[in-house]
Amino acid sequence: MALCVSGYLLFPSAPGYRRLPSQHATHAAQTRLRCLGSPLGKTFYLPAPPWPPHPTSPLPSQPNSSESRASASFFQRAPRWGPSAPSLSLQLRLLSLRCTPPALAAPSPCSVMASLLLLLALSAPGTSLFPPGSGRLVPYDLLYADGVRAYFARDWPRAAELLQRALHSYSQLLAARRGCQGRCREEAGFAGPPAAPCWETRFFDRVLQRAECLGECLGRRLGSESSLHRASREIQEDFEQREPYNYLQVALFQLKKLDEAVSAAHTFFVANPQHLQMREDMEKYQRMAGVKLESFRDLQATLYWEAYETGVQHYNVDEYLQAAVKLEESLEEVLLALEDCRALCEGPQEDDTEEEMQPGLYEAIAAHYIQVLKCRQHCVLEVATKPGRVSATDDFIPSHLDLLQFAYDQVGNHALAAECAASYLLFYPSDELMLEKMKQYQADLGEGASVTSRENIQRYVQRSLMEKKLIYYAVEHLGGTFDDPDPWTPDELIPESLKQKHRENQEKQRLENLDVGEQKQRGPFTFEGITVAMDSLQLNGSQRVVFDRVLTDSECKDILRLAKAAGGTGDGYRGRQSPHTPHERFEGLTVLKALQLAQDGTVNWRDATLLLHASEKSRKIVESYFTPGKRLHFSFTHLVCRTAVEGDQDGRMDLSHPVHADNCLLDPEGKECWREPPAYMYRDYSGILYLNDDFHGGDLFFTELDAVTVTAQVRPKCGKLVAFSSGGENPHGVWAVTRGRRCAIALWYTLSPEHAEQERMEAEDLMRQGDVEQELSHTDVEKHMGTDHSGGASPEPPVPKGRARSTSQRRMFSSESGQQPQKLRARDEF
DSSP: OOEEETTEEEEOOSSOOEEEEOTTTOOOSOEEEOOTTSOTTOOEEEOOOOOOOOOSOSSTTSOOOHHHHHOSGGGGOOOSSSSOOOOTTHHHHTTOOOOOOOOSSOOOHHHHHHHHHHHHHHTSTTOOSSOTTSOOOOOHHHHHHHHHHHHHTTOHHHHHHHHHHHHHHHHHHHHHHHHHHHHHHHHTOOOSOOOSTTHHHHHHHHHHHHHHHHHHHHHHHHSSOGGGGOOOHHHHHHHHTTHHHHHHHHHHHHTTOHHHHHHHHHHHHHHOTTOHHHHHHHHHHHHSTTOOGGGOOOTTOOHHHHHHHHHHHHHHTTOHHHHHHHHHHHHHHHHHHHHHHHHHHTSOOOOOOOOSSOOOHHHHHHHHHHHHHHHHHTHHHHHTSOTTOSSOOTTHHHHHHHHHHHHHHHTTOHHHHHHHHHHHHHHOTTOHHHHHHHHHHHHHHOTTOOOOOOHHHHHHHHHHHHHHHHHHHHHHHHOOOOOOOOTTOOGGGSOHHHHHHHHHHHHHHHHHTOOGGGHHHHOOOOBTTOEEEEOTTTTTSSSEEEEEOSSOHHHHHHHHHHHHHTTTTSSTTTTEEOSSOTTEEEEEEOHHHHHHHHHTTSSOHHHHHHHHHHHHHHHHHHHHHHOTTSOOEEEEEEEEEEEEOTTOOTTOOSOSEEEEOSSSEEETTTTEEEOOTTSOTTOOEEEEEEOOOOEEEOOEEEEOTTSSSEEEEEOOOTTOEEEEEOSTTOOEEEOOEEEEEEEEEEEEEESOGGGSOHHHHHHHHHHHHHHHHHHHTHHHHHHHHHTOTTSOOOOOOOOBTTOOOOHHHHHHHHHHHTSOHHHHHHSOOO
16 A cells, blocks of 8 residues: 655555555656565556656756657757756666565554554654754655756756765764764674574674664664665666756756856766767866866765875876875775775675565575675775776875885885885785895894784775675575776685686686787787877777778779779669758768679779788788787678768767667666677677778777776777777767768677678688689789879788798789789788
């Protein structure tokens, strides 16, 4: 049973109730909730009218029209001017609220009746669940929902107030949870091992006391049942990613509170530096008159990051005394932040399983405890990841000690330098350089001097190792997985059955983080004249790379000539409207069609074979870089040109190619990529070989799974090859081509021979037939080649450095090219 009270659906229960905005108060395409009294995991769907979309611009000067609000394509547009309107994904996420789990015993009829009477009383006019001055902390997700509702209603004063209260409530809730965990750990801790005969009752007696302490403490600090403050995981992620500040800055901007709006926008931007619309907004704020420099402040700044970066700056300019002060401050704050994070791990956990059969007592305890331990272990990654960054700073705590030991050594404080060195050796006890430094420090301090590591670091390492031991035991004997966040974990701690998997994970991580200087370790990628312009690290992702000088200018011109000559007769679109946008024309040509047109005399034979060999050269490069030792097969090859339609570019807001992944179906709302039909699931790697740059727009960009947050961007240029894995780790799109013609060779590869491109095999057969015909008409070909020295010859597949071309290699290539051997030997380099 549920009642609609003050615009919310209320569900009575023994300990309290959960709320959900009703159909009369909010609009959503689908409302998901898990109700009391139903089996755990049971899902109900409540249909409701669509949520009203956000305005195209928060500025009053650009009101919405009903037509634009109803447009389906409107939801993908970004505001042209003014602070960014937040993502519409919140429409559903706000309402995905988790209900309180069923009570152990069903509530009595009297308790149900009492709850109903209470709800009826609360529904009277002027009654509120949390009246002002009651001392109760209003749940942050309730305030957030009301604030966003006011935002969409353009009630800017109320939206700003509610969003600020939501942020304050969230902060207070976290502080209450951390404080109560610390207090109850002291008041109801586990002092010493329980006596053997009755260990179970003694142990659970302390567990019940701890639970009672937490319930009493949270109830007192929150002023209400702690279950009322359990929001869905989606809402928690919004607050962790600072999404409310995005809404808040728009509301404050509308209220002419410019300094506060700038602070809110800057706070969001620090954690989301790749957000395109916010980046534009920040540039506009910087140009606005009256905006003060001090307004660009992070309202959620963490103290240790500022201290750490300041310390590193002092360290880099040899100001070691100042560096030591700041690094000590940072290390102290980092350890406190770790304790705060670990305390929150003991709070309520989101359970997405749909199991109806609950585990037994000890299985449930073990599963939950291991979950808590894993959460605690990953706290080091959380505190080591700077807001706005994707990856954590490597060895964050050991790096503090390494820097401190060198700084103290430089200022002559060998006692503290030795202490830091000894602390560092707790993480890496066999580090030869640090062991040598320890010998030096002990010699400087004298034989009688005692050098010990810091107690807080000893406790940290011992506790971490004990937790890892329990986790690895559980993984080995109870199942599951564990991604160890620390590279310093001793090898002997890992069970033998898990060591191989652990090494594979570390190697995979190492390969994904390789930079240009480490390419020799990756495989034999040393092709003459070709350079790696950007790797995965520089492209802010994994399995991405950009190569330069794959083609020369003359070779690009030859393939462009082929594209122009085949424009009206090519496959597929033949210059028709692009399938992705009405503002561009689209032309495509496969290698088989190119050879057929060349055979008919419609296009130049050399240009057609050049397309074939240029794509083969690209395949060898990608294979050598990503899959050395494994054969990559062509899945599809397509010469594609996109041409902007003149006079149809004003006010254009769409993309030349929408964001997508190449072997899975991208679901931006769910942040998933489903590897299922109709996706080309067999594609493993993708490539784009660019032919020109004399156009406006048309840059390739990568995003996160939300299809909005841009992580990297690549500007096309003749001879530039972009390659990447085809899965959900690399969603990508193409910005609109607003002037000129953009041409490139699109390439897809597969590791599966059964999915190799059949048309390409036919094209190679056709080229070999053409070779025979070329040999028969040798004199005519010589005459033709002698009068066409300006064009480029068919490219030879790249040869690694240090390996001389054999005569057989040259002969084989010249026979495949369809050109005169003498001509190829005169120009066999790409």
